[in-house]
Amino acid sequence: MKLSILGSEWTIEYRNADADPILDGRGGYTDPSAALIVMANKRKDDDVRYFKEIQKRYLRHEIVHAFLFESGLGPNFEHSQYGHEETMIDWIAIQFPKMLKVFEEAGCL
Ligand SMILES: [Zn+2]
Numbered sequence: 540m541k542l543s544i545l546g547s548e549w550t551i552e553y554r555n556a557d558a559d560p561i562l563d564g565r566g567g568y569t570d571p572s573a574a575l576i577v578m579a580n581k582r583k584d585d586d587v588r589y590f591k592e593i594q595k596r597y598l599r600h601e602i603v604h605a606f607l608f609e610s611g612l613g614p615n616f617e618h619s620q621y622g623h624e625e626t627m628i629d630w631i632a633i634q635f636p637k638m639l640k641v642f643e644e645a646g647c648l
Contacts, residue, residue, distance in 0.1 A: 542602070542605075544574075544602070544605045544606055544609050545606060545609040545610060546609075547574055547609050548574060549574045549575065549576060549605055550573075550574065550575050550576070551575075551576045551577075551578065551598070552575065552576070552577050552578070553577075553578045553579075553580050554577055554578070554579065554580065555579075555580050556579045556580070556582055559577060559579075561577070562577065562579045565579065566578065566579050566593065566594065566597035566600075567579055567597045567598065567600070567601045568601065569601045569604040569605055569608065571604075571605070571608040571613060574605075576598070576601045576602065576604075576605060578594065578597065578598055578601070579594075579597075581594075596632055596633060597632075599631075599632035599633075599635060599636075600628055600629055600632035602632075603628045603631050603632055604623055604628060607623055607628075
């Protein structure tokens with residue numbers, strides 16, 4: 540899948556975690572050097588009932604990273620290990636669908 544993020548083309552790939560060691564223990568990751576988001580396919584121990592919803596949340600999380608990278612906020616921004624402040628990124632990823640609904644209801648988009 541291809542996405543346009545702030546005018547740049549990004550690719551989203553879904554991979555099996557055992558084929559990509561970076562996915563070990565993660566739902567996905569963002570590689571700004573390749574404009575690439577890699578998402579983990581379902582693992583044996585993932586809960587089937589909620590996997591798709593969790594995967595969507597993880598994808599939103601990685602897309603927020605991509606927006607930050609594309610807007611010039613990359614390594615060494617706040618979070619010393621990853622460059623981005625993970626709590627705020629996760630907050631946006633979790634709350635955005637609710638915020639979008641409110642924005643639409645309020646007619647402020
Ligand atoms: Zn993150």
